[in-house]
Amino acid sequence: MxxxxxxxxxxxxxxxxxxxxxxxxxxxxxxFAQPDGSAYLEQGNTxxxxxxxxxxxxxxxxxxxxxxxxxxxxxxxxxxxxxxxNHPRGDRKSQEMSMHLRQAxxxxxKTELYPRSQIDIYVEVLQxxxxxxxxxxxxxxxxxxxxxxxxxxxxxACSASMAWRNGQPxxxxxxxxxxxxxxxxxxxxxxxxxxxxxxLIEMSHRLxxxxxxxxxxxxxxxxxxxxxxxDRAVREHLAEGWTKQDVVVI
Amino acid sequence: MFQVRKLANLTLFVTTTPTKRYNKINKSDCFENSIxxxxxxxxxxxxxTKDYNSCKNMTRHVKIRLASERVNHSVSSNNELPRFYxxxxxxxxxxxxxxxxxxxxxxxxxxxxxxxxxxxxxxLICIRPLKSRxxxxxxxxxxxxxxxVQQRRWKVETNSRLDSVLQxxxxxxxxxxxxxxxxxxxxxxRKHLQEGDLISAEVQSVFSDGSLSLHTRSLKxxxxxxxxxxxxxxxxxxxxxxxxHNLPCGISVIIGNNGYxxxxxxxxxxxxxxxxxxxxxxxxxTVSRSERETMGRVKNCIAALVASKxxxxxTSIMFAYEESLKYEEVKxxxxxxAMLDVAFLTQHKINYVDED
Numbered sequence: 027m028x029x030x031x032x033x034x035x036x037x038x039x040x041x042x043x044x045x046x047x048x049x050x051x052x053x054x055x056x057x058f059a060q061p062d063g064s065a066y067l068e069q070g071n072t073x074x075x076x077x078x079x080x081x082x083x084x085x086x087x088x089x090x091x092x093x094x095x096x097x098x099x100x101x102x103x104x105x106x107x108x109x110x111x112n113h114p115r116g117d118r119k120s121q122e123m124s125m126h127l128r129q130a131x132x133x134x135x136k137t138e139l140y141p142r143s144q145i146d147i148y149v150e151v152l153q154x155x156x157x158x159x160x161x162x163x164x165x166x167x168x169x170x171x172x173x174x175x176x177x178x179x180x181x182x183a184c185s186a187s188m189a190w191r192n193g194q195p196x197x198x199x200x201x202x203x204x205x206x207x208x209x210x211x212x213x214x215x216x217x218x219x220x221x222x223x224x225x226l227i228e229m230s231h232r233l234x235x236x237x238x239x240x241x242x243x244x245x246x247x248x249x250x251x252x253x254x255x256x257d258r259a260v261r262e263h264l265a266e267g268w269t270k271q272d273v274v275v276i
Numbered sequence: 277m278f279q280v281r282k283l284a285n286l287t288l289f290v291t292t293t294p295t296k297r298y299n300k301i302n303k304s305d306c307f308e309n310s311i312x313x314x315x316x317x318x319x320x321x322x323x324x325t326k327d328y329n330s331c332k333n334m335t336r337h338v339k340i341r342l343a344s345e346r347v348n349h350s351v352s353s354n355n356e357l358p359r360f361y362x363x364x365x366x367x368x369x370x371x372x373x374x375x376x377x378x379x380x381x382x383x384x385x386x387x388x389x390x391x392x393x394x395x396x397x398x399x400l401i402c403i404r405p406l407k408s409r410x411x412x413x414x415x416x417x418x419x420x421x422x423x424x425v426q427q428r429r430w431k432v433e434t435n436s437r438l439d440s441v442l443q444x445x446x447x448x449x450x451x452x453x454x455x456x457x458x459x460x461x462x463x464x465x466r467k468h469l470q471e472g473d474l475i476s477a478e479v480q481s482v483f484s485d486g487s488l489s490l491h492t493r494s495l496k497x498x499x500x501x502x503x504x505x506x507x508x509x510x511x512x513x514x515x516x517x518x519x520x521h522n523l524p525c526g527i528s529v530i531i532g533n534n535g536y537x538x539x540x541x542x543x544x545x546x547x548x549x550x551x552x553x554x555x556x557x558x559x560x561x562t563v564s565r566s567e568r569e570t571m572g573r574v575k576n577c578i579a580a581l582v583a584s585k586x587x588x589x590x591t592s593i594m595f596a597y598e599e600s601l602k603y604e605e606v607k608x609x610x611x612x613x614a615m616l617d618v619a620f621l622t623q624h625k626i627n628y629v630d631e632d
Contacts, residue, residue, distance in 0.1 A: 083438050083439045140437055176378060268585075
């Protein structure tokens with residue numbers, strides 16, 4: 027059992043949450059006028075902006091005949107972390123994150139609808155307090171919905187970790203920066219909760235096979251909870267932006 | 277050198293001198309004046325130089341609003357909210373429905389793929405999103421920008437998913453309509469329309485991949501010279517018989533179906549048709565100050581309507597223009613309260629007219 031105790035004797039975590047609780051999620055769609063779709067999402071103290079351009083004509087070298095090209099850029103603001111970053115984007119970590127983002131989002135986007143087109147997704151982390159990747163996926167999903175791009179379902183991402191309480195394994199949902207730094211295992215899952223399929227799964231440390239299923243199911247449950255929150259935000263946004271459009275219902 | 281003070285109201289005066297830049301204010305300057313930078317405050321910055329008066333002339337007003345003082349732009353229109361669908365939501369069991377745009381079939385059921393409202397025509401079910409890229413239909417009026425000159429065609433950007441095409445054979449070339457396109461014409465293409473030019477055109481056909489073919493075979497279409505372009509979401513444009521409007525305020529507006537709106541001064545009626553010199557002059561004619569102000573006012577009115585997500589057509593723009601006249605200066609309309617006021621009054625007027 028490495029590291030300090032992640033759970034107190036009362037069963038509360040370092041930031042006072044219960045093991046199965048998410049951090050507070052606040053989000054807003056359509057925060058910019060220039061891109062086709064945009065969203066802002068806060069997950070606890072992790073704050074992320076996402077902007078989507080497209081689908082638009084892909085450059086000749088990139089364009090695919092049978093589907094859309096999804097182009098992601100993940101960047102962290104220089105002031106987002108405790109220690110000031112030198113490179114907001116383009117370093118190894120950001121490039122890897124961009125690739126992971128693309129993988130999770132192409133699983134959700136109905137790519138076959140737009141041959142020879144391209145969708146650009148720009149994600150900017152304003153404040154990183156653990157789970158920046160999860161927040162990025164959630165924000166990018168909202169931005170894609172705002173842009174009116176067809177999706178199979180919501181793509182949600184959530185992380186889970188592992189702690190012990192009275193000798194019993196207890197998975198932790200939505201890992202914060204303190205828990206990440208404590209050195210426990212972090213399992214990140216990006217999934218389409220309504221279909222139950224997984225777009226991306228990643229684990230930071232070693233974990234015994236026996237406990238993997240518990241941690242995974244907790245992360246999947248977290249994705250489902252996030253989907254409910256995102257869905258509510260989308261409906262609120264639709265109600266707010268609804269205009270007298272000439273809807274034909276016969 | 278610098279003095280930094282907090283200001284009670286949130287109007288920021290910025291003095292601009294080309295030699296000094298603001299980022300020269302470093303921490304030590306602030307400490308000298310024993311004022312520490314406070315988070316989320318706006319400062320009054322000026323140079324304490326000898327020629328302060330000359331600096332004062334360059335002072336500009338910049339309104340910065342706190343995020344908490346954001347204005348809610350929603351204008352209540354008296355229609356109730358429809359049922360909304362979100363991606364992945366089951367619309368109905370598959371049995372006897374056809375899937376249209378914004379839907380897909382999975383596990384014997386029809387699901388939504390975008391967030392929006394349902395449109396049902398007999399057995400065809402579509403989900404229409406709040407906003408999306410322009411989806412062209414034959415006969416639509418569009419405003420676009422020439423991107424590329426290619427072999428016998430131009431590539432035009434029309435806010436669509438793919439770039440649109442304007443064939444050399446579907447434009448009116450000067451000197452007779454029924455004329456064969458010679459190789460000379462091909463070489464002269466860039467003289468006719470070059471990269472960056474704005475054009476108005478009509479959708480001639482839609483290719484199987486969704487890209488559009490345009491034509492400008494009418495005198496009302498063609499190159500746009502002097503005016504203002506506004507880009508709005510295509511879903512805000514009301515479909516009408518006519519998208520070319522001469523507003524009574526002396527301004528003509530082209531409301532493109534693709535969400536691009538072109539505002540230009542009205543063409544002078546005393547122009548003698550066929551006089552080529554006169555026609556050439558239209559492009560370089562000076563537009564009077566009053567006309568430019570009116571154009572700016574119309575632009576700000578459209579911006580106000582768009583901020584409140586109101587549908588755009590000639591009536592709503594004209595109503596907004598009439599309501600905006602109580603603000604004497606055009607720039608006053610950029611204030612968020614004024615925008616909301618104009619949009620609210622316009623909505624009220626539209627409701628009133630609808631009831632009659």
